[in-house]
Amino acid sequence: MKIGFFDSGLGGITVLSEALRRLPNESFVYMADTLHAPYGTKTPQEVCGYVKTLVQTILKEEVKALVIACNTATSIAVAELRREYSIPIIGMEPAVKPAVEMNRANGKRVLVLATSLTLKQSGYAALVSRVDDHGSVDSLPLPELVQYCEQLNFDRTELFEYFNRKLSSFDLDIYGTVVLGCTHYPFYKEILKELLPSHIQLIDGSQGTVRRLKQVLSERNLLASPVKAGQSQEGHVTFLCSSQDEAYVHKMERALEIYTEHEKIYL
Template sequence: MTIGFFDSGIGGLSVMAEALQRLPAQNYLYMADTLHVPYGPKDKDEVKGYIMDAVSRMMAEGIDALVVACNTATSIAVNELREMYSLPIVGMEPAVKPAVEMNRATGKRVLVFATQLTLSLPKYYALVSRVDEGGIVDSLPLPELVKYCEELQFDKQVISEYFRDKLSGYNLDDYGIIVLGCTHYPFYRHILREMLPPHIQIVDGNAGTVRRLSALLTRAGIAHHGSGNVSFMCTNDDPVYIDKMHTALAYFRNQNDE
């Protein structure tokens, strides 16, 4: 049995790393849309076509379930994918609901980091409108962070300066939780943690996504039979990018083992 993971680039590896830890008895196929990364600045309909083409290639490889490990791609295409394919499909959305629930009693605000496209889509506005009764959610696009991640730019000084610049207009005493609303962003959780006040929690949707995946696999009767083997694909068939994905996955897992 093989579970497919799809993202525009290497960001979804942060989700697959969670699956490898929680569901080790599966095989995995990871697809990155290297021809079109990043999705954040692009047109919605343009991106939807890219997603459909890439997932079609994954289906031809014989996957048994699919995780759309990208908040932007989920917002744009997950409903259409579920209409087209009968296998279990799990999408992602920024972890705004749990963040609001965790923060409700503290009087603190929630700050959501995401791509421009995710923040501009009706799905995000509907999510915030549904769960943010107290008006405590603010949103901040961090487009450069995807670019840094794709370049494997993990230098602490560079990234810390970037975060300080982006957060310079915010009084962090007002916030209790930061939501990492793009799957590239957890690659920088450890750097962000070091520079934030200790009272601020950092949350993402990765663990919840994998719990949902596990439940759907059980419901569909898909057995946990595999060896934890991971295969990589990318839309431009670039062996250099395949090596980059190996490097990024190892980096992420090492950071989270510390």
């Protein structure tokens, strides 16, 4: 059986890439909700409806676990999905807690980059309130970055200008960690590393999410067994999209290639 991943578009591929690395014996199905992307500009009620429809479709692929590879969709729909379905459902949230913990000793602040909808959710406010004892977390919405990613736009001049404009009002010297709170954003880690002061660390929720996925699969005896000599290797990914757009399927395959190459810099 496969592990299901879904997002509004290409962003969840950053989480899928981590899963492919940490769970090499598994097979995956990744579905993008191209009919309704991007989620970050929709109302919570709209997103919840889209997600429920998407999950009904992806469960037809005989998945044994489901990863909501989207911070916005998780904050809006994960509780309801867990009430409706018995399979393990792994959600995501911006990596605020580890970012705050990383900065406790140095007194630096945390800057969370995310979509406007994620930052407006009560779940995000509750997360920050729970882990940020000293009021050290600031937030910045970057909705345009989702569209850059969906276009596979990595034009350095354009992206540098964009980030410089968005960050111009922040004194970056006072920050120790920047949280990439949307799964699309890690596509731009390389550019952000060059642009931000060298002392700033970048963090996102992919590693924690996949660690949790692996733990849950292990607890329920759902992990795929290692392949034996002569057997076919798992690790296959099936890409689907709600619009049934073959060109977008090829774009997802290309996005995974691009991100995997980018990630080799940091491993």
